[in-house]
Amino acid sequence: MTRDILLSFIKPYYLSSTKKHERNNMDEEEPRDEGQQGGSVEQSPEQLVARAIAPVKKDFLRPPPVRSSSPNDGVSIPNDNNKTSVLAKEKKSKRQLKRERRLEQKSARNLCPEIAKTGDVSSCPYKDKCRFSHDLEAFKAQKPADLEGQCPFFKSGGACPYGLGCRFSSTHEDGVPSANLNGLKNNSEVNGLSKHVQKLLWKNKMSFSKADAQLKSLGLVGTSKSKRNDLENKDEGDTGSNKCDHSDYSGSCVVTSDSCCKLECPEEVMKDDDNDIDGKSESDVLCPQKRRKIAENCGPMDAENEGVSVTEQIVERSCTKSEPEAGTDALTPETDLSLKLHSREKKLIDFREKLYLAPLTTVGNLPFRRVCKVLGADVTCGEMAMCTNLLQGQASEWALLRRHSSEDLFGVQICGAYPDTVARTVELIEQECTIDFIDINMGCPIDIVVNKGAGSALLTKPMRMKSIVEVASGTAEKPITIKVRTAYFEGKNRIDSLIADIGSWGASAVTIHGRSRQQRYSKLADWDYVYQCARKAPTTLPVVGNGDVFSFVDWNNHRTECPELATDMVARGALIKPWIFTEIKEQRHWDISSGERLNILKDFVNFGLEHWGSDTKGVETTRRFLLEWLSYTFRYIPVGLLDVVPQRLNWRPPSYYGRDELETLMASDSAADWIRISEMLLGKVPDGFTFAPKHKSNAYDRAENG
Structure with a gap:
């Protein structure tokens, strides 16, 4: 991507923001609330930190944009025709979406995979009964322009399984390449479910x-x-x-x-x-x-x-x-x-001092884990998978168990409400997957999980917790670990009373998230209680702490305060700045530049195209997950812009300018700007494209953010 192309995306946004800033300076100063940074009463960095507001240097601050008082249902993005497209729209029913998918399959955009690989219309074994389109010319006529760069499969030394459907087909050699990857898009990935x-x-x-x-x-x-x-x-x-x-x-x-x-x-x-x-x-x-x-x-x-x-x-x-001929008395x-x-005789995993990337819903996918491995993560774990869905053979749920060859210490996380479903899932995973450990989630706060008796609901039923851990550890040959919260209800902590028994149940390690289920992700994690549990735990049971780790200073403080802790699990801190693993290993605050951050996003895109595919569907899937990740990364404030270092996870960033145009764009909390960043890496979005972040938080309740 050349500098001119990069500037063409970000300069209009930067110039409009600068003009607005100059206009506001020329106007007569209006009274502002004293609680806002940059208001009529200046506050010291210490006062801002006390109010959980990030102390950004005054040279980079800008007044907040004028918000419209009229309600709006979504974000509008202006296009070349002065028309607007709404980002957030009403959700469709599952039946309607299924009907649309069936109609879409027969359209010219969905060329038969066999024809795409070979370029021969007669190569499809299903002929007229095929559910995909066989109109090769119509497919070529409507296919979007190829993206810049090289096909990710050729770049990794393999053959592209998408052929003509690849968005980099112009870079293919010898016509239309094809490859037999046994149902996997990338032969460096394992744990696929056999038919x-x-x-x-x-x-x-x-x-x-x-x-x-x-x-x-x-x-x-x-x-x-x-x-x-x-x-x-x-x-x-x-x-x-x-x-x-x-x-x-x-x-x-x-x-x-x-x-x-x-x-x-x-x-x-x-x-x-x-x-x-x-x-x-x-x-x-x-x-x-x-x-x-x-x-x-x-x-x-x-x-x-x-x-x-x-x-x-x-x-x-x-x-x-x-028999006596065996010549041995003992077996x-x-x-x-x-x-x-x-x-206790199983091969245990030494978690001590290892950098553990938490299993993260939606964003903790395989490409994101590969990015974190490159940046220094030691232990990775797949997204939480529901036991009932795995036992039903749902392909989408089994995709959460995929493992890349770079993940040298990898576990999967499952969630179930009863001993029978968990035990059968554990046996099935061990038979079909290559893993190092299995983690059972007993702390998920999501309503749909808790209402089924799983996740945090198990914290109210310790006997069922015991049965699940005992049957799982007795069934599996691999280590069984569990992840819990402090309690279900705020102020009624109970893990400290169970920690002495969890090891005897058969668990090889326990991760304690320092929040209750009722607390969700609000307020700071209670690390004092995590320390208390770690000191009560038997020496044979490693205890992993979790919550608000956002710098190497946090990491070091937990090591100093409680040497009994095996390690810390990094969750949202890795979503906002995945280079936190590099910072911990190198013991420094990395004042990363916008160009280096863009290179990390490029790595994610390349890994995503290898994982989800380099055809149009794979490109848009990669874009969706990139946008989900960008809805976290904008919260990062560069080290060089702060009066107080390091940044804390609960700080609210004010509106500020970056040190260059790209850094300013990356600091935007607007979903429209996240889409612009995705267009730098994956080309223009298709017509009618919509996006709204899956997760819910106060930062996204405003209509301007979709």
């Missing part, structure tokens, strides 16, 4: 032998409703009922009336409709991916028996090893697979 497993989940025929066995051993095999009521009664102080009601269990196994809590597989599990296999359970017939995992993790003798069921192999090994866990590792 075979997805069909089993859709048909409710997936076998969860380990989870069901663990549920049985903990006495949680009865009907879901009875056991859930039993746990709730225990939470309320009732002893509950130990009676088994012998009714069907919702899952792959049921409880028979002949023997209490005896598992039997129903008939539908004994038959695979797709493969026409009778008389074998799902665990007996392994998909190629599972056979490959057995061959990789077992010895030569095991590889020869890959067609035999896992149970038969274990029995055969145990019998062979017990080690490595030679006897029938011996299960205790939860």
Whole structure:
């Protein structure tokens, strides 16, 4: 991107702001509220900090723009034809959106992927039954102009899977390249859900032998409703009922009336409709991916028996090893697979002093995590995924578990309300994904999650928390960690009373967010209470603190105040300035320039095009997530503009000028300016483009911000 093109985007905005500033200076000074920075009564930096207002140097301040008193439903962006387009519009129903997507599929804009790869209209195997368009000429006529730069797939040394649909197709070599990436857009990503497993989940025929066995051993095999009521009664102080009601269990196994809590597989599990296999359970017939995992993790003798069921192999090994010819008196866990590792004997993760990027909803996607890895993050965790959606085989939910090869220490976060769903999800993730740990979210404050009994709702039911952690740690071979808040209700903290037991439940680490569910994200985090919990925790249970870490000074203070803390989790601080990891490692306040910030955004765009695709759909998906991220980054105030360093997370930035045009544009709280930044990197937005941030906060309640 040349300097001239860059200035063409930002100069009109900068000049209009400068003229308005000069006009205001020429006018007679109007009285302002004494509480506003730059008002008739100047305030010292200390006074501003006390009122949580960022103390920006007076040379860079400008008066706030005049706000219209008339209500407005959205932001308007002027275009070349002096027309306006509203950013925030009324949401459409799911049925209406589905109908529009079906009509859109048949339009010329959605060319058949096979034809796009090869350029041959006859290459589609579905012919007239294909749900996509086969009109190659119409697609070329309406296709937007290619973007500047090189195809991200070619840049990374691979082949582009989008062919003619790629927005960088003019840079392709040898005509129309194609590649077989096994369903993934990028072969450096793992944890994709196979079609075979997805069909089993859709048909409710997936076998969860380990989870069901663990549920049985903990006495949680009865009907879901009875056991859930039993746990709730225990939470309320009732002893509950130990009676088994012998009714069907919702899952792959049921409880028979002949023997209490005896598992039997129903008939539908004994038959695979797709493969026409009778008389074998799902665990007996392994998909190629599972056979490959057995061959990789077992010895030569095991590889020869890959067609035999896992149970038969274990029995055969145990019998062979017990013979006198084996020449050993004691069996080690490595030679006897029938011996299960205790939860404390699992391979634990050393979180101490590691820079931990929190799992962040919407913005904590794979491209953003790659940016943070480049800037120094050590531990990354995927976005929170709901257990019920994963067990239903929803592709959009499984996409949250994707992992890039650069994430050397990676975990996934799941959220569930009951032990059975969490246990089955844990077993499924371990079978299908490559991960280092599994985190269970017991602190999510979102209403839709809490109303289902998950997230922060579990803080009111410690017995259910215990059952979930015990069954998950007993099912999984990977470490199980949990993330909690201080309490559900403000002023009724309870984690300190549970911290001594959480380790005995089987958790390998616990993260404590220093706010209650009722508090959400308002006020400052209660780090004194986090310290109290860390000191009460057993030495075998690492405690991770979370909340308001925004500089290396915050990081150092927590290390000094409480050496018992293993590390800090960085959340919103990384959203606003992802280079916080560099600052912590280098122990400095980085006065980053606007050009360096733009380069970070460019990296995100390149990573996003690799992840979501380089076709038109992928470009617009990347733009959407970029705009969501920009709705946080504008809160950053450059170090060189502050009277007091470092910036605190709760400071409200006043209206100010940057040191150059680009820095001024990046400081704007207007969604229209975020869109202008996206156009620098991804070209013009399509006609009718709308955007409104997903998250809710006071900064976005004004109509001007969409």
